[in-house]
Amino acid sequence: MITSDDSFSALESATNQPQQILGNGVNTQYAQYNNTNQQMTNKSANHLQKQDKDEDTEHENIAQQQGLEQELDCEPTSQDSDEDLQEINDLHEVHLDDGEKITIAELKDGYWRRQDYLSKQQDIVEQKNYVQKQAKILAHSADSLAQLINHHMPADPHPSLAQTDPSAYQNIINLRQQALNIINHFVEEGRYPDKIAKELDAEHVEIKLKNENEQLENIFPQTKDPAQRESFFQNIFKIGKKIGFQEEEMKNIIDHRLLVLAHYAQLGLQSQKISEDVYRKIRHKPSGSSVPNRKKSCNHHRITSQQRAIQKLQKSGSFYDALDIDFV
Known part of the structure; x- marks a missing residue:
């Protein structure tokens, strides 16, 4: 391929030859010709340089485009990356309560x-x-x-x-x-x-x-045992009859919440009965004549306890031993 430097040298040698042959007689015309020829030479050189530059630029662009295409072919897209990441996450294993291992994908499938x-x-x-x-x-x-x-x-x-x-x-x-x-x-x-x-x-x-039975067993686990279950329902039937339910009505109860209410109603009535018994005992306490004797006995017990505490303290030297004795 002819470069711009070779073309410029050939044109320069061609323009110098007429000057050597014709001598000084045609200097003016030759100068004009030489000037015109020089301009054409410069234009030709510039054109060749521009052409070479354009070719180099085109080659660079082609190379860059090919490299970019290779990079695009090699690099995964964001969608591919997300899919690969999702596959990795799906293969991750988790431990169940019973020790079994299953993957996230199996969990999703089961869900x-x-x-x-x-x-x-x-x-x-x-x-x-x-x-x-x-x-x-x-x-x-x-x-x-x-x-x-x-x-x-x-x-x-x-x-x-x-x-x-x-x-x-x-x-x-x-x-x-x-x-x-x-x-x-x-x-x-x-x-x-x-x-x-x-x-x-x-x-x-x-x-x-x-x-309803499952929910009742969750609240009262003892009902899972047949014997305790029978006792539970016997108490429920008793309290139901006590508050005015007929036996047939009790048999038709399905809602576990009513059974829960009946159970706690039974506990409430038992607590009330205990409170009433305690109240009656307080009301019927012994007469005042026996109070002084009881007070005297309590005072004697207190003095004896204090003496024990002091004796134990003198032997061990520990206040904890003394505090273990009941002063009342």
Whole structure:
């Protein structure tokens, strides 16, 4: 490749040759030519220098761009870094109370599975409640229709009508039988949804009993033991009867909070009874004639205790030994 310095040297040698051949006669014209040629040479040199500079700059830009692309290919993006960090965190292990080790990912998976289970359980409960309501509505509708038909059903014809108008008598008998058949049909149809409603009610009560029992055991752990549980409920039934509950009402209590109230009511009544007994004993204390003798006995005991304390103090020299003696 021809550089700017080589081009400038070639042009300079070419401009010097005519001066050597022509001599001084054409100095003026040659000077003009030389000036013009010099300007062209300078422009050409500048152009070549600029071209070389542009090429170098272009090569540098290409190199920088290639280097930047390589860096971008090698360096992970912020999203990739976050994902990698999240994967590392998910692999971190934690210790459970029983000593088992599980990863954060397993904890998350268990949490979402539990949430999904609870959501499905809630859906099932809502569906059961809806079916239960619809079953009750159907049973009530069937019963209402049966009563309506029974209300409009013709009464039994008088036996004399069979003699006077056998055809009318038979028509009434047929209409009545058809009405009875319809009533029986609605009654039978109403039994099935009513049965479903009762089964759902029983299932709901069973679940509620289980939950209430768990909460009762959390408050009174002794109820987990069968013997203590029986004693607990016997006391509850006693206090319930004492404050006016019927036995059937006590059996139908499901809410554990009522059982807790009954238990503490029993404790309150026991405390009240003890207080009343103490009060009665205070009121019926011995007469005043025996008080001086008691005071005399107390004084004698106090003097004896003081003498013991002094004797023990003289032997051991410790005030703690003396303080161990009761001065009263």
